[in-house]
Amino acid sequence: xxxxxxxxxxxxxxxxxxxxxxxxxxxxxxxxxxxxxxxxxxxxxxxxxxxxxxxxxxxxxxxxxxxxxxxxxxxxxxxxxxxxxxxxxxxxxxxxxxxxxxxxxxxxxxxxxxxxxxxxxxxxxxxxxxxxxxxxxxxxxxxxxxxxxxxxxxx
DNA sequence: GCTAATCTGATCAGCTACCAGCTGATCAGCGCATTAGC
Numbered sequence: 001x002x003x004x005x006x007x008x009x010x011x012x013x014x015x016x017x018x019x020x021x022x023x024x025x026x027x028x029x030x031x032x033x034x035x036x037x038x039x040x041x042x043x044x045x046x047x048x049x050x051x052x053x054x055x056x057x058x059x060x061x062x063x064x065x066x067x068x069x070x071x072x073x074x075x076x077x078x079x080x081x082x083x084x085x086x087x088x089x090x091x092x093x094x095x096x097x098x099x100x101x102x103x104x105x106x107x108x109x110x111x112x113x114x115x116x117x118x119x120x121x122x123x124x125x126x127x128x129x130x131x132x133x134x135x136x137x138x139x140x141x142x143x144x145x146x147x148x149x150x151x152x153x154x155x
Numbered sequence: 156g157c158t159a160a161t162c163t164g165a166t167c168a169g170c171t172a173c174c175a176g177c178t179g180a181t182c183a184g185c186g187c188a189t190t191a192g193c
Contacts, residue, residue, distance in 0.1 A: 090180065
């Protein structure tokens with residue numbers, strides 16, 4: 001079963017905090033996301049997803065509002081400034097051969113594990129579920145690239 | 156219909172070993188990503 005994670009429902013108070021933080025910086029670093037997660041009582045990964053979705057909505061909204069605006073080039077410059085001042089990323093995880101063995105085996109069985117499988121794997125190898133999800137995303141992505149490069153001998 | 160969750164693909168950046176390749180983290184998505192819960 002490729003079950004999805006249950007939908008998070010942010011309260012008005014939680015949203016107030018997140019929106020205020022977004023207005024200050026739409027690209028928060030790991031430390032800021034962790035602090036926000038504590039403040040709104042959720043996981044850092046949920047804060048990350050919230051910012052991703054918010055940026056996507058914000059961009060398309062801004063685009064339609066300023067579509068014919070000749071000043072839009074100034075917005076572009078501002079966006080580039082924002083990107084330049086990005087905060088620190090999460091520290092890079094490193095996996096032991098045993099952890100990788102477990103992940104690769106699971107990937108072979110099912111490259112699209114649902115939330116239950118990911119949580120089970122996370123528990124088994126002792127890492128957060130969000131890291132397991134990222135590992136599978138990267139693995140699938142590189143698997144697709146590799147398959148594109150390989151000759152199609154058996155299509 | 157709104158929006159959290161998920162996806163692909165591109166890119167950034169740390170680590171290992173000696174400059175490049177591998178891989179974890181982050182990001183956009185443009186006829187404005189798609190899927191799915193509420």
